[in-house]
Amino acid sequence: MRWSQTLIPTMKESPEGAEIPSHVLMLRAGLIHQVMAGAYNYLPLGLRALKKAERIVREEMDRAGAIEVLMPAITPLSLWERTGRVTAFGNVLIQFKVSRAGKHVPMALGPTHEEVVTDLVSRFVSSYRQLPITLYQIQTKFRNEERPRFGVLRTSEFLMKDAYSFDASVEGLSASYQKMYDAYCRVFSRAGLAYLAVEAESGPIGGDASHEFMVLADNGEDVVVHCASCGYAANLERAETGKRGGRKSGEAAQALTLVDTPQVGSIEQVSKLLHCKPEQMVKTLIYLADGQPLAVLVRGDHDVNENKVRRAVGAKQLELAPVDVIEKVTKAPVGFAGPVGLSVPLWADHDLAAMANMIVGANQADKHYTGCNLGRDFAPAVEHFADVRNAADGDPCPRCSGKVDLRHAIEVGHVFKLGTKYSTALGAKFLDDKEQQHDVIMGCYGIGVNRILAALIETSHDENGIRWPMSLAPYEVILSPLNVAQEDVMQAATKLYDELLAEGIDVLLDDRDQRPGVKFKDADLIGIPLRVVVGGRSLKDGNLEIKWRHEGQASHLPLAGAARKIAEMVTAERKKYV
RNA sequence: CGGGGCGUAGCGCAGUCUGGUUAGCGCGUCUGGUUUGGGACCAGAAGGUCGGGAGUUCGAAUCUCCCCGCCCCGACCA
Numbered sequence A: 001m002r003w004s005q006t007l008i009p010t011m012k013e014s015p016e017g018a019e020i021p022s023h024v025l026m027l028r029a030g031l032i033h034q035v036m037a038g039a040y041n042y043l044p045l046g047l048r049a050l051k052k053a054e055r056i057v058r059e060e061m062d063r064a065g066a067i068e069v070l071m072p073a074i075t076p077l078s079l080w081e082r083t084g085r086v087t088a089f090g091n092v093l094i095q096f097k098v099s100r101a102g103k104h105v106p107m108a109l110g111p112t113h114e115e116v117v118t119d120l121v122s123r124f125v126s127s128y129r130q131l132p133i134t135l136y137q138i139q140t141k142f143r144n145e146e147r148p149r150f151g152v153l154r155t156s157e158f159l160m161k162d163a164y165s166f167d168a169s170v171e172g173l174s175a176s177y178q179k180m181y182d183a184y185c186r187v188f189s190r191a192g193l194a195y196l197a198v199e200a201e202s203g204p205i206g207g208d209a210s211h212e213f214m215v216l217a218d219n220g221e222d223v224v225v226h227c228a229s230c231g232y233a234a235n236l237e238r239a240e241t242g243k244r245g246g247r248k249s250g251e252a253a254q255a256l257t258l259v260d261t262p263q264v265g266s267i268e269q270v271s272k273l274l275h276c277k278p279e280q281m282v283k284t285l286i287y288l289a290d291g292q293p294l295a296v297l298v299r300g301d302h303d304v305n306e307n308k309v310r311r312a313v314g315a316k317q318l319e320l321a322p323v324d325v326i327e328k329v330t331k332a333p334v335g336f337a338g339p340v341g342l343s344v345p346l347w348a349d350h351d352l353a354a355m356a357n358m359i360v361g362a363n364q365a366d367k368h369y370t371g372c373n374l375g376r377d378f379a380p381a382v383e384h385f386a387d388v389r390n391a392a393d394g395d396p397c398p399r400c401s402g403k404v405d406l407r408h409a410i411e412v413g414h415v416f417k418l419g420t421k422y423s424t425a426l427g428a429k430f431l432d433d434k435e436q437q438h439d440v441i442m443g444c445y446g447i448g449v450n451r452i453l454a455a456l457i458e459t460s461h462d463e464n465g466i467r468w469p470m471s472l473a474p475y476e477v478i479l480s481p482l483n484v485a486q487e488d489v490m491q492a493a494t495k496l497y498d499e500l501l502a503e504g505i506d507v508l509l510d511d512r513d514q515r516p517g518v519k520f521k522d523a524d525l526i527g528i529p530l531r532v533v534v535g536g537r538s539l540k541d542g543n544l545e546i547k548w549r550h551e552g553q554a555s556h557l558p559l560a561g562a563a564r565k566i567a568e569m570v571t572a573e574r575k576k577y578v
Numbered sequence B: 001c002g003g004g005g006c007g008u009a010g011c012g013c014a015g016u017c018u019g020g021u022u023a024g025c026g027c028g029u030c031u032g033g034u035u036u037g038g039g040a041c042c043a044g045a046a047g048g049u050c051g052g053g054a055g056u057u058c059g060a061a062u063c064u065c066c067c068c069g070c071c072c073c074g075a076c077c078a
Helices: A021-028 A044-063 A077-082 A085-092 A114-124 A170-190 A267-273 A306-313 A323-330 A350-354 A421-426 A449-459 A487-502 A516-526 A562-577
Strands: A032-036 A039-042 A074-076 A094-100 A103-109 A133-142 A157-167 A195-199 A210-216 A222-227 A233-235 A257-260 A282-289 A292-299 A318-320 A346-349 A358-361 A367-372 A404-419 A429-431 A437-439 A441-448 A477-481 A507-509 A530-534 A543-548 A555-558
Touching: A021 A032, A021 A449, A039 A044, A044 A133, A044 A157, A044 A170, A044 A449, A074 A077, A077 A085, A077 A103, A077 A114, A077 A421, A114 A133, A114 A157, A114 A421, A114 A441, A133 A170, A157 A170, A157 A449, A170 A195, A170 A210, A170 A404, A170 A441, A195 A222, A195 A404, A210 A222, A210 A233, A210 A449, A282 A306, A282 A323, A282 A358, A292 A323, A292 A350, A306 A318, A306 A346, A346 A350, A404 A421, A404 A449, A421 A441, A441 A449, A477 A487, A477 A516, A487 A507, A487 A530, A487 A562, A530 A562, A543 A562, A555 A562
Parallel strands: A195 A233, A292 A346, A477 A507, A477 A530
Antiparallel strands: A032 A039, A074 A103, A094 A103, A133 A157, A157 A441, A195 A210, A210 A404, A222 A233, A222 A404, A257 A367, A282 A292, A282 A318, A358 A367, A404 A441, A429 A437, A530 A543, A543 A555
């Protein structure tokens, strides 16, 4: 492509509003243009990169034996009603009515396609002989974001690869899942991303039924718990916390003392008033587990993880108790709950075992206890000590003797064992070899294609612009004749351009009548991996100048046979990403 | 939806507090010329519902009220 004939609106300055590097650079390099909050135009350069990401995904899905289909973006609302997800999605589901023959047909834009694909399979798959099968599509998804942000990372419309596996057995599901997991690893490494596959919250199925593929980035919205020494990685929701040692040694138990804490209910306020650290305090939260009240105790500086509580308690449903229940259970206003004298079951985080002389709510208005000690003043059942909190920075690693870090990350992919939730709801059944009917066992697997680009840029750029890997770069080579008015320069450049095209290289010819500085700056900004310069200076000696985007120094290359040589360099670089 | 910020030419901004010629500056764009190895120079030109509406005033980009849009933090994100 000739630069003068396409649309690459590069910008010297970044538009107001863009803050994170990927957003700024995608705008400045002319990859995207915002249409409204959460919706972007993909301009030629951005579209080419997106298509390359899409192609990698497609190739790896095909290699893994998944079968491509295309499902509609518009779907009948009734399908979502059958699985109860109209309410589950709430405002995220974009709904509308279309007038047809005087009637108003309720529809929704697909935020994902479990319902559609399960309905599809229920109609055409009825025998174990047809299983397993994995269907996938690359489609635009729609999710109304209350607050779109971070450029292309959180939008209301995005390109997603979603795959769904259908199996006759749990073992089959595990095999299908593993195939997708492996395919994802290949996709992200081909895209040049430094990714981490982390254990993720897996819902009712349990086990290692869900993994997220994360790219560590300061601007990521997710938090990953990571151990540098053993490589343990999990998302915050899921991460286990390691046990600490026993009770603090050398600290004598003080007497349980009632202190005044007027009008002061929060951990932060109490710690300020009593001149203590939040980690000396205990947070007492009253929950309803399947309707039954219980108290959960964690250290003042920790956060309760409700999924962990739900699992520990063995409840189907868990929610924070409403105010009236809290007041009834604690016989005090909200903010002064504590474990001493409570009649509901107590569940305590492991870390409480290592605490002495805790500060707790006194279950009386405007009062706390200091010098509260486990065993003497309150005693949860031994089996009620559990991991019920979110991991925190510096926690002991659950797998080794190291410590974990909390790192921000961008989620680029997610694999999930679904089970039979949708096949049951939508009647996707099969007959086994003993003529017994069963619900099909499903898995679902998503990749955010746009996020591949944003995550790459977020983690691969410098002060001059983007640094594309060969696999995603909108063009592999940028060919820059420095002076288009100079005949021999233009002649050599045009000839080389044609030869490179013939070699099957994606080449962008910067034929603009611009000064060299402009061309160099733009080439760096849009991040094309290999830059080839045709300029009067080296051309006099029959040379071109070539420079990798990621290297500082340019080198010379004889004009004669240059196309072949460049093609070889590009081919060698391509091989790093297959 | 709660808190904060912003909205003036394609992009980045000044001017608004303290109302008063014809609304400026840089970049970009166009014309002509000189240039040509890291965002050139000279001369000229085009380009504006000052986010929208209502109000106050002799007079509003500037003051008041309402609305809209965008960004950030939070809540939300099967």
